[in-house]
Amino acid sequence: MNILVTGGAGYIGSHTCVQLLGAGHDIVILDNFCNSQADVISRVEKITGKKVKLYVGDIRDKKVLEKIFCENQVDAVIHFAGLKSVSESVKNPLTYFDNNVAGTVALCQAMQKFNVRRLIFSSSATVYGNSSEAPYDESMPTGNVCNPYGRTKYFIEEILKDIFAADPGWNITILRYFNPIGAHDSSLLGEEPCGVPNNIMPYISQVAAKKLPLLTVFGNDYDTPDGTCIRDYIHVVDLANGHLKALEKMCDSGNGLNIYNLGTGKGYSVLELISAFEKASGQKINYKIGARRAGDLPIVFADTKKAEKELGFRAKFGIEKMCTDTWNWQKNN
Ligand code: NAD
Numbered sequence: 348m349n350i351l352v353t354g355g356a357g358y359i360g361s362h363t364c365v366q367l368l369g370a371g372h373d374i375v376i377l378d379n380f381c382n383s384q385a386d387v388i389s390r391v392e393k394i395t396g397k398k399v400k401l402y403v404g405d406i407r408d409k410k411v412l413e414k415i416f417c418e419n420q421v422d423a424v425i426h427f428a429g430l431k432s433v434s435e436s437v438k439n440p441l442t443y444f445d446n447n448v449a450g451t452v453a454l455c456q457a458m459q460k461f462n463v464r465r466l467i468f469s470s471s472a473t474v475y476g477n478s479s480e481a482p483y484d485e486s487m488p489t490g491n492v493c494n495p496y497g498r499t500k501y502f503i504e505e506i507l508k509d510i511f512a513a514d515p516g517w518n519i520t521i522l523r524y525f526n527p528i529g530a531h532d533s534s535l536l537g538e539e540p541c542g543v544p545n546n547i548m549p550y551i552s553q554v555a556a557k558k559l560p561l562l563t564v565f566g567n568d569y570d571t572p573d574g575t576c577i578r579d580y581i582h583v584v585d586l587a588n589g590h591l592k593a594l595e596k597m598c599d600s601g602n603g604l605n606i607y608n609l610g611t612g613k614g615y616s617v618l619e620l621i622s623a624f625e626k627a628s629g630q631k632i633n634y635k636i637g638a639r640r641a642g643d644l645p646i647v648f649a650d651t652k653k654a655e656k657e658l659g660f661r662a663k664f665g666i667e668k669m670c671t672d673t674w675n676w677q678k679n680n
């Protein structure tokens with residue numbers, strides 16, 4: 348199939364492009380490089396030995412979208428393009444609603460116009476908010492989200508449900524990612540945050556590489572075995588493979604709107620993650636215990652049964668490989 352991958356130069360998008368090309372699909376990438384580097388494209392080509400067709404542009408730009416759909420026979424769209432910093436979204440909510448929500452609307456309008464109605468969307472476990480407790484399953488309520496970034500994901504999910512209700516000819520899969528970490532084992536692809544990272548894994552790896560002096564653990568007084576928060580970390584290559592499974596299912600079955608969690612189903616505390624990283628890297632992580640971060644939930648992990656049963660998806664890689672691959676990427680880049 349020929350897949351349009353928006354945000355294909357980004358962290359999760361680039362790993363998914365490698366897996367798509369490896370599985371024999373053709374890809375067209377649309378990215379404006381607002382949070383990625385152009386050389387990611389040549390790295391994807393180097394890993395796969397295949398050529399990538401790239402459009403540099405914005406998902407909100409109707410002209411670029413029409414050009415892509417005119418010039419390519421697109422069978423399905425995997426839509427990663429979006430801004431993802433929680434803290435930035437609190438400061439600039441309009442930027443987030445414009446880029447993520449208006450961007451998705453523009454993309455869906457172009458898809459509708461060119462009769463391309465297969466869409467896989469990058470959502471987030473954040474949509475579960477604080478209404479329920481882990482393990483989170485797909486039938487649980489969503490929307491009680493505490494930041495604008497999370498709300499963009501919730502709103503987009505609702506918009507996609509309305510699009511499907513109005514026209515059941517669409518085939519839409521919403522994937523709710525838990526906490527993606529790790530890197531490609533070639534060390535050619537990985538996460539490259541701009542400035543000081545918000546997320547824990549790039550922070551740990553930059554402390555290990557002595558680029559940052561000290562990690563602050565946000566609270567050790569939660570109701571968890573060691574007092575620190577628990578998350579469901581998933582290797583980015585496993586996550587990428589989840590998209591292939593979703594694509595296969597989408598093409599095998601008829602139209603529909605389906606929602607799946609992509610996680611491992613197993614949670615690790617912040618201290619367990621630090622200790623796993625120290626073991627994998629042989630580096631000591633300098634850390635101190637600090638105050639809780641506003642908005643953090645104590646325990647977040649996925650119920651993976653639906654993805655396992657309906658997609659045949661099960662994460663393969665454990666925490667050791669997630670840490671080893673992150674460290675190799677950090678050392679080599
Ligand atoms: P990323 O920032 O590495 O990749 C996003 C890519 O989209 C970047 O290459 C960026 O340049 C591009 N982009 C952004 N806005 C664009 C626009 N308007 N037009 C064209 N290109 C644009 O992020 P990621 O970690 O790879 O995340 C991919 C998707 O998954 C995002 O939608 C994100 O919200 C979602 N997600 C990420 C996580 C996570 O922890 N990384 C978790 C849940 C969901």
Ligand code: WQD
Pocket residue numbers: 431433470471472473497525526527545546547548550562563564565566576577578617640643
């Ligand atoms: C993980 C744990 C922190 C940094 C976020 C988004 C979510 C999704 C994934 C996109 C928490 C602790 C962190 C630090 C720390 N993104 N921590 N010191 O918050 O689970 O999820 O990324 O959709 O929407 O909210 O991930 O990596 O920020 O934090 O102690 O310097 O690490 O308190 O317990 P989070 P994270």
